[in-house]
Amino acid sequence: MAGTFSKLYAHVVFSVRNRQKLLRKSFQPELYKYITGITENKGQKLIRINGTDDHLHLLISYNPIIAISDLVRDIKANSSKFINERKLVPGRFEWQEGYSIFSCDYRNLNGIIGYIEKQEEHHRKRTFREEYIEFLKSYDIDFNEKYVYG
Numbered sequence: 001m002a003g004t005f006s007k008l009y010a011h012v013v014f015s016v017r018n019r020q021k022l023l024r025k026s027f028q029p030e031l032y033k034y035i036t037g038i039t040e041n042k043g044q045k046l047i048r049i050n051g052t053d054d055h056l057h058l059l060i061s062y063n064p065i066i067a068i069s070d071l072v073r074d075i076k077a078n079s080s081k082f083i084n085e086r087k088l089v090p091g092r093f094e095w096q097e098g099y100s101i102f103s104c105d106y107r108n109l110n111g112i113i114g115y116i117e118k119q120e121e122h123h124r125k126r127t128f129r130e131e132y133i134e135f136l137k138s139y140d141i142d143f144n145e146k147y148v149y150g
Contacts, residue, residue: 008062009047009104011112012072013135015055015128017094023053027088031079038078042071047109048116052123057116059104072099100132102139 016022023031032049035058039046045061058075062068076095083093104112115122122131129148136143 006064007106008064009106009109009112010058010060010062010068011102011104011116012058012060012075012099013055013102013132014072014076014099015096017096019054019096019128021053022089022093023051023056024088025053027083027086031083031088034082035075035079038075039071042066042074044071048113050116050119052119052128055128057119059109059112059116068101072101100135102135 028051035049035056036046039058039060043063043065045063046058047061048059049056051057060071062071076099080093080095083089126134132148133143133145136148
């Protein structure tokens with residue numbers, strides 16, 4: 001069979017260092033547009049991005065031309081630089097070390113998109129830590145609560 005065919009989706013989650021509430025609504029649209037550009041420049045498609053003042057969710061249609069770890073590293077590094085160069089927050093901005101990636105089934109994309117779009121509403125009822133632990137458990141990922149964000 002000639003050619004390579006793939007359809008991969010990744011739900012990526014990462015937070016601000018020390019869970020600081022620094023991602024203000026005033027600059028979120030600009031930041032999201034910038035992260036979309038980073039993603040597209042790496043040959044990927046950002047389907048949805050949203051978050052709260054302390055973390056982000058990205059749904060990416062992932063093309064395996066680069067390692068997903070390299071993609072996330074570049075998104076985090078370049079978006080940090082963007083925030084710092086524009087002095088969008090007081091002091092130095094940094095993302096938390098690490099991130100999470102959850103695989104997504106094409107048939108469930110609408111549910112994931114809805115979940116990402118409603119982050120602010122969702123976090124009125126549940127903390128990021130509670131949300132994160134729920135994700136880890138639902139994906140049957142072994143973890144030590146000592147190392148869980150929050």
